[in-house]
Amino acid sequence: xxxxxxxxxxxxxxxxxxxxxxxxxxxxxxxxxxxxxxxxxxxxxxxxxxxxxxxxxxxxxxxxxxxxxxxxxxxxxxxxxxxxxxxxxxxxxxxxxxxxxxxxxxxxxxxxxxxxxxxxxxxxxxxxxxxxxxxxxxxxxxxxxxxxxxxxxxxxxxxxxxxxxxxxxxxxxxxxxxxxxxxxxxxxxxxxxxxxxxxxxxxxxxxxxxxxxxxxxxxxxxxxxxxxxxxxxxxxxxxxxxxxxxxxxxxxxxxxxxxxxxxxxxxxxxxxxxxxxxxxxxxxxxxxxxxxxxxxxxxxxxxxxxxxxxxxxxxxxxxxxxxxxxxxxxxxxxxxxxxxxxxxxxxxxxxxxxxxxxxxxxxxxxxxxxxxxxxxxxxxxxxxxxxxxxxxxxxxxxxxxxxxxxxxxxxxxxxxxxxxxxxxxxxxxxxxxxxxxxxxxxxxxxxxxxxxxxxxxxxxxxxxxxxxxxxxxxxxxxxxxxxxxxxxxxxxxxxxxxxxxxxxxxxxxxxxxxxxxxxxxxxxxxxxxxxxxxxxxxxxxxxxxxxxxxxxxxxxxxxxxxxxxxxxxxxxxxxxxxxxxxxxxxxxxxxxxxxxxxxxxxxxxxxxxxxxxxxxxxxxxxxxxxxxxxxxxxxxxxxxxxxxxxxxxxxxxxxxxxxxxxxxxxxxxxxxxxxxxxxxxxxxxxxxxxxxxxxxxxxxxxxxxxxxxxxxxxxxxxxxxxxxxxxxxxxxxxxxxxxxxxxxxxxxxxxxxxxxxxxxxxxxxxxxxxxxx
Numbered sequence: 219x220x221x222x223x224x225x226x227x228x229x230x231x232x233x234x235x236x237x238x239x240x241x242x243x244x245x246x247x248x249x250x251x252x253x254x255x256x257x258x259x260x261x262x263x264x265x266x267x268x269x270x271x272x273x274x275x276x277x278x279x280x281x282x283x284x285x286x287x288x289x290x291x292x293x294x295x296x297x298x299x300x301x302x303x304x305x306x307x308x309x310x311x312x313x314x315x316x317x318x319x320x321x322x323x324x325x326x327x328x329x330x331x332x333x334x335x336x337x338x339x340x341x342x343x344x345x346x347x348x349x350x351x352x353x354x355x356x357x358x359x360x361x362x363x364x365x366x367x368x369x370x371x372x373x374x375x376x377x378x379x380x381x382x383x384x385x386x387x388x389x390x391x392x393x394x395x396x397x398x399x400x401x402x403x404x405x406x407x408x409x410x411x412x413x414x415x416x417x418x419x420x421x422x423x424x425x426x427x428x429x430x431x432x433x434x435x436x437x438x439x440x441x442x443x444x445x446x447x448x449x450x451x452x453x454x455x456x457x458x459x460x461x462x463x464x465x466x467x468x469x470x471x472x473x474x475x476x477x478x479x480x481x482x483x484x485x486x487x488x489x490x491x492x493x494x495x496x497x498x499x500x501x502x503x504x505x506x507x508x509x510x511x512x513x514x515x516x517x518x519x520x521x522x523x524x525x526x527x528x529x530x531x532x533x534x535x536x537x538x539x540x541x542x543x544x545x546x547x548x549x550x551x552x553x554x555x556x557x558x559x560x561x562x563x564x565x566x567x568x569x570x571x572x573x574x575x576x577x578x579x580x581x582x583x584x585x586x587x588x589x590x591x592x593x594x595x596x597x598x599x600x601x602x603x604x605x606x607x608x609x610x611x612x613x614x615x616x617x618x619x620x621x622x623x624x625x626x627x628x629x630x631x632x633x634x635x636x637x638x639x640x641x642x643x644x645x646x647x648x649x650x651x652x653x654x655x656x657x658x659x660x661x662x663x664x665x666x667x668x669x670x671x672x673x674x675x676x677x678x679x680x681x682x683x684x685x686x687x688x689x690x691x692x693x694x695x696x697x698x699x700x701x702x703x704x705x706x707x708x709x710x711x712x713x714x715x716x717x718x719x720x721x722x723x724x725x726x727x728x729x730x731x732x733x734x735x736x737x738x739x740x741x742x743x744x745x746x747x748x749x750x751x752x753x754x755x756x757x758x759x760x761x762x763x764x765x766x767x768x769x770x771x772x773x774x775x776x777x778x779x780x781x782x783x784x785x786x787x788x789x790x791x792x793x794x795x796x797x798x799x800x801x802x803x804x805x806x807x808x809x810x811x812x813x814x815x816x817x818x819x820x821x822x823x824x825x826x827x828x829x830x831x832x833x834x835x836x837x838x839x840x841x842x843x844x845x846x847x848x849x850x851x852x853x854x855x856x857x858x859x860x861x862x863x864x865x866x867x868x869x870x871x872x873x874x875x876x877x878x879x880x881x882x883x884x885x886x887x888x889x890x891x892x893x894x895x896x897x898x899x900x901x902x903x904x905x906x907x908x909x910x911x912x913x914x915x916x917x918x919x920x921x922x923x924x925x926x927x928x929x930x931x932x933x934x935x936x937x938x939x940x941x942x943x944x945x946x947x948x949x950x951x952x953x954x955x956x957x958x959x960x961x962x963x964x965x966x967x968x969x970x971x972x973x974x975x976x977x978x979x980x981x982x983x984x985x986x987x988x989x990x991x
Contacts, residue, residue: 279314289427296434384460582640586698593652607645685712909943
């Protein structure tokens with residue numbers, strides 16, 4: 219930056235603006251003249267009166283005599299007398315000079331001339347010899363800068379050259395060097411006389427008495443004008459201003475480029491942007507405006523009191539560059555601050571629940587992973603669920619429910635002595651601890667029930683009840699995800715616990731990760747025939763013949779071995795895979811039924827249809843498409859719960875299946891909240907009594923009464939009755955006596971693979987007639 223500024227100063231790039239500022243300072247600092255000098259102008263009126271140019275030198279002689287006679291102490295003539303004119307005129311001027319020895323100064327024009335080998339000599343035009351005897355000599359050279367403007371002035375005294383006319387008039391001829399002219403001196407305050415008035419003797423003698431006089435050309439016709447910071451000025455005016463500058467102590471000293479560069483360097487150091495922290499943008503503006511004002515005003519103040527002229531463009535340029543730099547640095551800093559604030563805001567949004575402002579699952583997970591990485595003991599995660607949260611929120615509103623969750627989180631943080639309690643679901647809070655033994659984990663889980671007290675929201679008391687699940691780290695659950703998953707799994711099981719507090723036990727719970735992997739493998743298992751249908755026969759109580767068979771899915775995993783239906787069927791229902799499995803079962807049952815018919819075995823096949831699928835219109839359309847035109851004899855076993863959830867749609871689906879020739883069996887009757895209204899509404903073909911009513915039928919008269927009335931009711935509604943879970947002949951005899959139409963259970967047969975089912979019928983060759991049940 220300083221290098222650029224130095225080049226600007228040396229190249230004169232700043233000069234035009236410096237002239238503007240200098241002119242402005244001169245305007246502000248205008249001052250009157252000392253009144254010690256009077257200018258005699260060779261003006262246009264004087265030229266017109268003489269009717270010729272150059273003039274006869276006798277006119278100058280007469281003017282000099284008149285001026286000295288009026289009391290002038292010294293008369294300096296800025297006219298070139300280096301060439302002779304006519305002898306009479308020259309003699310007249312010489313005589314006038316001789317009459318006033320030492321009181322007349324004549325002009326010389328000095329210049330440097332170059333010679334070979336770099337030699338330079340001073341030469342000049344001097345007055346002709348007759349004029350040299352009694353006159354003083356003064357240089358009237360006007361120094362012009364490289365750009366053609368006059369700013370400075372030379373004292374001019376040396377061994378080879380006379381002093382400048384201004385120095386001579388101001389008695390400063392012994393000085394050397396240059397100074398800056400104070401153009402702020404009011405030109406109009408310097409007394410002026412027309413040469414014609416002086417020549418004719420018609421002037422006020424008081425204007426020259428005791429003063430020095432400078433005679434020179436001001437007429438435009440003579441072309442003696444120079445460019446200055448305050449405009450074009452005649453040379454004689456410039457000499458007069460230079461005289462006034464010296465006489466009044468206003469010979470201005472200018473700073474050298476090096477000194478100015480040092481000031482610029484100081485400005486750079488003072489205005490450097492802060493490397494850290496920064497300042498508000500308005501503070502930067504105020505600061506740089508103040509510095510700009512100082513740069514502009516300080517030179518004016520200094521120049522008013524001292525003969526010192528400071529060019530300020532380089533300083534202003536430096537300040538401007540520093541302002542741009544500081545502004546850019548500050549804007550960059552603010553941009554970074556905005557980005558950081560935005561990132562912090564986004565991070566806060568990413569790590570907190572928007573409704574409550576509590577940390578979310580992601581924040582909890584990050585905290586757990588940090589604990590796992592640093593803790594020396596196992597990490598435990600506690601999940602606390604609010605019972606009937608959705609119903610409560612529907613009653614009190616979202617805002618109150620959210621406030622309640624925040625209050626609950628605060629209480630849990632106090633009880634558990636933790637800094638952060640996260641909200642991982644709308645009704646579930648969770649936190650982690652890393653300093654608990656197994657016993658302490660149990661104790662803390664039980665102590666958390668103390669939060670079940672009254673909460674006050676908006677002045678209204680609210681009671682809530684919670685359930686608690688907890689899981690601790692082991693070798694297989696080293697990640698935070700696994701701990702949260704297991705804690706929430708334990709939380710889901712807490713409803714069944716007496717104290718509603720459950721700690722996750724690997725032996726008691728199925729790993730959710732394994733369940734997810736299991737469902738992802740189900741489709742492949744169907745394609746590889748790892749899943750198969752086993753069939754459990756149903757025997758008629760009337761003649762002992764096989765009425766139908768129930769198709770049951772079995773999965774033999776190539777790695778995990780046999781996977782029980784009580785594991786993969788519920789998971790399939792929860793993950794949506796049950797539809798694929800059921801559609802495959804229908805296709806497989808139809809194929810196996812056709813194979814049985816080819817062997818002369820004619821019987822119906824019953825298939826379990828999930829409650830989710832019963833009300834699924836897409837499944838209904840697909841199932842009817844599979845059944846249509848294949849002469850299948852199928853029974854769809856549905857549960858009461860499926861009907862209870864959506865009885866209207868369930869009734870419509872049942873009607874569609876029966877219209878397609880599919881019989882409907884109400885499965886697990888008596889296991890749930892059995893309702894006679896559903897039996898009335900549903901047009902079913904079969905009623906299956908749940909094994910829970912069969913277990914004590916031999917010894918329990920109450921159970922026999924219930925079954926007997928159920929059989930009578932079903933028969934009255936046109937349905938056959940199937941009793942499942944029969945494992946002994948005594949139970950069979952009782953059920954047959956109570957009027958059950960069909961028996962199913964291990965006493966009849968276990969579920970059999972298709973090939974074993976064929977052998978089952980071969981072994982019962984005595985059953986010569988197989989009928990459709």
